[in-house]
Amino acid sequence: MRIGVVTFPGSLDDGDAARAARIAGAEAVRLWHGDPDLHGVDAVVLPGGFSYGDYLRCGAIARFAPVMESIIDAARGGLPVLGICNGFQVLCEAHLLPGALTRNQHLHFRNRDQWLKVEATNTAWTNGFTPGQEILIPVKNGEGCFVADPATLDKLEAEGRVIARYVRGNPNGSQRDIAGITNEAGNVVGIMPHPEHAVEALTGPSLDGLGFFTSVLRALAGAAAGGQLAGGQQ
Amino acid sequence: MTTQQDKSGFAATDVLANEFEDGPDTVAKAEQSPDELQPFADLGLKDDEYAKIRDILGRRPTASELAMYSIMWSEHCSYKSSKVHLREFVAKVPKNTRMLAGIGENAGVVQVSDDLAVTFKVESHNHPSYVEPYQGAATGVGGIVRDILAMGARPIAVMDPLRFGAADHPDTARVLPGVVAGIGGYGNCLGLPNIGGEIVFDPCYQGNPLVNALSIGVLPVERLQKKEATGTGNIVVLLGARTGRDGIGGVSVLASATFDEEAEQRRPSVQVGDPFMEKLLIESCLELYDAGLVSGIQDLGGAGLTCALTETAAAAGTGMRVWLERVPLREPSMSPTEILASESQERMLLIVTPENLDAVLKVAEKWGVWATAIGEVTPAGEDGTPGRLLITWNDHVVVDVPPGSLADDGPIYERPLREPSDLILLQADRAETLPRPSTGAELRETVLRMIASPNLCDKTWVTEQYDRYVLGNTVLAQPEDSGVLRLDEETNLGVALSVDGNGRFARLDPYEGAKLALAEAYRNVVVTGAEPIAVTDCLNFGSPEDPAVMWQFARAVQGLADGCQQLGTPVTGGNVSFYNQTGAVAIHPTPVVGVMGLFADVTQRVPMGFPVPAKAGGDLLFLLGETRAELSGSEWAWVTHSHLGGRPPKVDLAAEQALGKVMTRASQTGLVSAAHDLSDGGLAQVLVESCLRYGVGAKVTFPAEGESAFVQLFSESAGRALVSVPLGHEKAFVALAAEFGVPCTQIGVTSEEATLDVADQFSIPLEELRAAWSATLPRLFGAPVLGGQPEAETAVRSVTLELTEPKQQPGGPIES
Known part of the structure; x- marks a missing residue:
């Protein structure tokens, strides 16, 4: 399986996302922001960082990169896409996911090892977890406060589209402690904490992040075997 | 505030006042008007220095030349006061076959394997950070990272030793949050993990905080870059951000003159950082190196284009022809003098062969970075004399100088030295005679008070604002004793880095204080299991024109040079920062020392926290080294008595080396589960930190003979470490310590109970310890952690x- 990792100018965790994909057993394929060709990848990760410096609104410029045109089309067609941190911001700017990520309420960048509770496990990126499972993943962001209007939040919860919530402390003030969400089809997932930094015992606080990358491989294998992609893709 | 700018008070507008009336000052005009009065004194040049410039040129300098000499001959660039002392490092450099580049290069480079080398350096950005904390600290990070990049390395981490005034002083509440946000804002956006540093509070830094920045990078040995502008006809390319009016005159930064009533049209002397541009600069330089497209490279930092042009040409003995109007500007009205003096950030100067130029421009275009050919390398004289630096601006010859005269022939001073007159009295006022807590209840109260004090409390409020995970190779980061990085995923080769200093010890005895800083950084590295291989230093002192400060400086350099020679770890590079003082009162002499150690297998690193879950029976706790009643200059004396006096703890570098051998061997053989260096706050601090790291308690019993419980807990004797040894390994560990002659005392066990117990003295629940330890910075600087x-x-x-x-x-x- 081939997992594409996009590099925008200012992407920082692209190498780490590629490493996580390799550790999970996939082939990591580097995708360049200016190249609309997805090189036949089976899934895409939009990594963390400060794309184009994020001097405007986080992800606002990256959303218009040539590679994003292809990714937006492919995601609507069912391609599994995971946006981590800045990648989550890009997915919201691209309207593949609802809501927005705003300045942390305490106005500081914050890096800590964060407990999350996994909720939706019927997505391409979370099917390897069990509902209610608590996982430890580093969070590090300055603009990670998830906001949406009440109707959208209600809809996300009613449809089971919250994939994880912060527990034992909310690091950035996100509404309803939301750490990550998915689209209706379950193939597009955005998460603020960094699963790619919890894939090795030597460098991470846990191995819990690996579950996101093994989940997508399982979903892809299932789809290849004639089944449906987890998350109800048609 | 006295700053270096007082000595080199370059303010662009002074020089430029008449520059546009009839075009810029040119060499031709200089020859025609030899008697024109020039503002050399305002630029910090002395009469004899100005005379020397006229002598070198055989005429008066042009306005641009005068500005260039004033910058390059400033204390910051020329090291004119420190040079005679810094020679000690070279004279006493230990034999070391690892060193590929040393003092004088942008950063020292040491080889760590057949294929890989590591480069690291610490530098100061003190004055800018006081004036504008956010940008001052941010561009401090940016500057040191470009030094690392210029050596051919990929920067892989940063660390920040920080010193502020009193924690509860209102101005500290202005400076600290800005500095921390600036370091985070720049480093996080650049994608470099921040893996450690220091945060120290002392009233002596009130008017002059110290913001030092360290960076480390890794490179394949064959990618090592040179700064020499070799090859007649090679092209000089300016890469990176456009040049603006920010940071003009900033080498020495921020004279009071730049803040007078007439200053409104002057731009801040503090540079403004753009970390996104620096990230693109890093990626484009690395791509250029890997494609073999660069013949020479130099970063633009202090002194901007002036420094980069003269140093690259001087290093090669060549000349250079530069067309200044080709430099991309943020403001088209900039004069040639301003272009030469600007310290705009995120720029590099490349020397490339003509046939590579197109490829270089293509790489720059890919990353969206400006790249402009601004000049070419010209030959040395036929008689072997060095070439000349000839700079024109719209066909006006504004500079025609021998580059070596700027870069290498600056003034050198042997400034007078005199031991501070108060030192004898200060050393006589020993802390060992102060009233001490004696009962268990008093000791308990002292522990809680000490761990809540600003220098010993939890620093999470600060370090949470830094990304420590990016790049995915951070093995240990703050609050661990050292930052530890994996260099190679295949071989698990790794490095440990620690940076330490103790201004109070250095105030009491600068020679021993410098050695103690070295010993502490060395010990912080060895307790993780790494083998120390190299040193960098940032020497922060007051005014070199004060003989007492100069004496402190000379003694500290001697101590550090002697110490490095004895430990076999060479000083590979660093930085001197003078004029750190408010009015007549200098800061404590503050040599900050960084030590780098090497792991053949970084998975063998030893963390500082007692392991969880605590086994039944616990791990055994051993204290390595000897505890003496050494309290002078200690955190205890300062916190409980506001006392500074006496002589600092004795430093025995042979004992430090022996401790290092025990620890590296113990880590390699897996004998220890945790280890923590003893320094500020003594054993009490170490017990608390190792317990709280993973929430594991400890039961401590001091030997009946020996020092009192108070001395055991709060002495700051050097050469000590606390280790936890899993049951079953204790015999082997004790034998190992004996083999190297390191005193080894069992003082307790880790415990399943969440308390810290000291037998016959006190018991404190970990929750109570944590509450006291972690409340201080949030209370002082807001925002609960x-x-x-x-x-x-x-x-x-x-x-x-x-x-x-x-x-x-x-x-x-x-x-x-």
């Missing part, structure tokens, strides 16, 4: 309050 932020609740609560469904998930920022 854990959970949501009450002061910002209202905005979002107004949204969440609209949610009326009873089974709503807990939402919003409210933290229970």
Whole structure:
């Protein structure tokens, strides 16, 4: 399986996302922001960082990169896409996911090892977890406060589209402690904490992040075997 | 505030006043008007220095030349006061076959394997950070990272030793949050993990905080870059940001003259950082190196284009022809002098062969970075004399000088030295005679008071603002004793880095204080299991024109040079920062020392926290080294008696080396589960930190003979470490310590109970320790460390309050 990792100018965790994909057993394929060709990848990760410096609104410029045109089309067609941190911001700017990520309420960048509770496990990126499972993943962001209007939040919860919530402390003030969400089809997932930094015992606080990358491989294998992609893709 | 700028008070507008009336000052005009009065004194040049410039040129300098000499001959660039002392490092450099580049290069480079080398350096950005904390600290990070990049390395981490005035002083509340946000804002956006550093408070830094920045990078040995502008006809390319009026005259930064009433049209002397541009600069330089497209490279930092042009040409003995109007500008009205003096950030100077130029421009275009050919390398004289630096601006010859005269032939001073007159009295006023706590209750209260004091408390409020995970190779980061990085995923080769200093010890005895800083950084590295291989230093002192300060400097350099020679770890590079003083009062002499160690297998690193879960019976706790009643200059004397006096702890570098051998061997053979260096705050601090790291308790019993419980807990004797040894390994560990002659005393066990017990003295629940330890910085600087932020609740609560469904998930920022 081939997992594409996009590099925008200012992407920082692209190498780490590629490493996580390799550790999970996939082939990591580097995708360049200016190249609309997805090189036949089976899934895409939009990594963390400060794309184009994020001097405007986080992800606002990256959303218009040539590679994003292809990714937006492919995601609507069912391609599994995971946006981590800045990648989550890009997915919201691209309207593949609802809501927005705003300045942390305490106005500081914050890096800590964060407990999350996994909720939706019927997505391409979370099917390897069990509902209610608590996982430890580093969070590090300055603009990670998830906001949406009440109707959208209600809809996300009613449809089971919250994939994880912060527990034992909310690091950035996100509404309803939301750490990550998915689209209706379950193939597009955005998460603020960094699963790619919890894939090795030597460098991470846990191995819990690996579950996101093994989940997508399982979903892809299932789809290849004639089944449906987890998350109800048609 | 006295700054270096007072000595080199270059303010562009002074020089430029008449520059546009009839075109810029040129060499031709200089020859025609030899007697024109020039503002050399305002630029910090002395009469004899100005005379020397006229002598070198055989005429008066042009306005641009005068500015260039004033910058390059400033203390910051020329090391004119420190040079005679810094020779000690070279004279006493230990034999070391690892060193590929040393003092004088942008950063020292040491080889760590057949294929890989590491480069690291620490530098100061003190004055800018006082004036404009955010940008000053941010560009401090940016500057040191470009030094690392210029050596051919990929920067892989940063560290920041920081010193502020009193923690509860209102100005500290202005400076500290800005400095921390600036370091985070730049380093996080650059994608470099921040893996350690120091945060120290002392009133002596009130008017002059110290913001030092360290960076480390890794490179394949064959990618090592040179700064020499070799090859006649090679092209000089300016890469990176456009040049603006920011940071003009900033080498020495910020004279009071730049803040007078007439200053409104002057731009800040503090540079403004753009970390996104620096990230693109890093990626484009690395791509250029790997494609073999660069013949020479130099970063633009202090002194901007002036420094880069003269140093690259001088290093090669060549000349250079530069067309200044080709430099891309942010403001087209900039004069040639301003272009030469600007310290705009995120720029590099490349020397490339003509046939590679197109490829270089293509790489720059890919990354969206400006690249402009601004000149070419010209030959040395036929008689072997060095070439000349010839700079024109719209066909006006504004500079025609021998580059070596700027870069290498600056003044050198042997400034007078005199031991501070108060030193004898200060050393006689020993802390060992101060009243001490004696009962268990008093000791308990002292422990809680000490761990809540600003220098010993939890620093999470600061370090949470730094990304420590990016790049995915951080093995250990703050609050561990050293930052530890994996260099190679295949071989698990790794490095440990620690940076330490103790201004109080150096005030009491600069020679021993410098050695103690070295010993502490060395010990911090060895307790993780790494083998120390190289040193960098940042020497922060007051005015070199004060003989007492100069004496402190000379003694500290001697101590550091002697120490490095004895430990076999060479000083590979560093930085001197003078004029750190407010009025007549200098800061404590503050040599900050960085030590780098090497791991053949970084998975063998030893963390500082007692391991969890604690086994039944626990791990055994051993104290390595000898505890003496050494309290002078200690944190205890300062916190409980506001006392500074006496002589600092004795430093025995042979004992430090022996301790190092025990620790590296113990880590390689897996004998220890945790180790923590003893320094500020003594054993009490180490016990608390190692317990709280993973929430594991300890039961401590001091030997009946020997020093009192108070001395055991609060002495700051050097050469000590606390280790935890899993049951079953204790015999082997004790034998190992004996083999190297390191005193080894069992003082307790880790415990399943969440308390710190000291037999016959006190018992403190870990929760109580944690509450005392972690409350201090949030109380001083706002914003609770854990959970949501009450002061910002209202905005979002107004949204969440609209949610009326009873089974709503807990939402919003409210933290229970």
